[in-house]
Amino acid sequence: MTSLVRRGQPMKWTHGLVCGAALAWLPAYSLLIGVLFLPLVIAYFTDTSRNQDMVRMMLPYEFAALIHPLHILWNDEGSLNTTISLLLNPMTSVVGWLSAGAGWFVLEMTLISAKLIRQYQTRSKKAEIAARLKEIHEEWTENPGMPEAS
Template identity: 30%
Template sequence: MADKALAGRFRGRGNPLQWWHGVVLGLVVAWLPGPATVVFIYWLPLLLLYVLEPKNEGYRATAALFFVIAAMTHPVRRIWDASGDWDTCTDVLLDPRNLIMDWGAVALAWLVSELTVIGLRLYRAQAQAAAIRRLQDRARVLKEEWGFEPIAPLPEEKTS
């Protein structure tokens, strides 16, 4: 009952808490512009992956987020130790090893997700083939047990 009342109260406005995301993002950019810029630049490959994803479901980008967070630990630690000053942030952004690590993390996440899908498809195909073999063997055993004669294959039609 309360959910319907709440939904009716905010009808037509979208999610009532969605505007907080913009407020928090604005405060972070105003309070910590250097680290916010570093995070934005490091998350550009995630945005690219999300935009270029075929079905645009976001699963690959979500998986890649964890890889990028792992790749960002050292640069973020450097920024933290320097209290987020601009010099350290620009040094981190201009270090090619960090950018290679960031783009490599997204590429590795994409590769892992693609190989996982391929592996699951192969596993399911093998499991299905094994199930078909088991059913065919069981059918053969039952035919022998009940004394059914094997069915002759249908003659092929001649096409001229």
């Protein structure tokens, strides 16, 4: 158990160093990504299952919403003023956060669909087994010459 904890510690330091370097060298990109990924951070910390399926499902939608703002920021050479103007435009945040919501919605609808399909399959299998049992029961009760099992 302690070896697992020891192995995880360098990763935490590495993640911290990478985040710190990104903030120091690319503050405009870090700010834009941080604000638009805020729903992912909230989902990460509030996910009670801790298998992070929700965050994994939301991530591609967030990346898709991030392409246009990052392209604008790239064309303006990573200016902090451009980032602030992008973030002050409500459509940038709304599109980014709604894309995270779309990822969450797709995951939830997939889970609900899977449950409904499984319930349908279980009910049809149960009906099939009940029909077969009824056939067998009728088959055994129709033959009066057959000795009954005791």
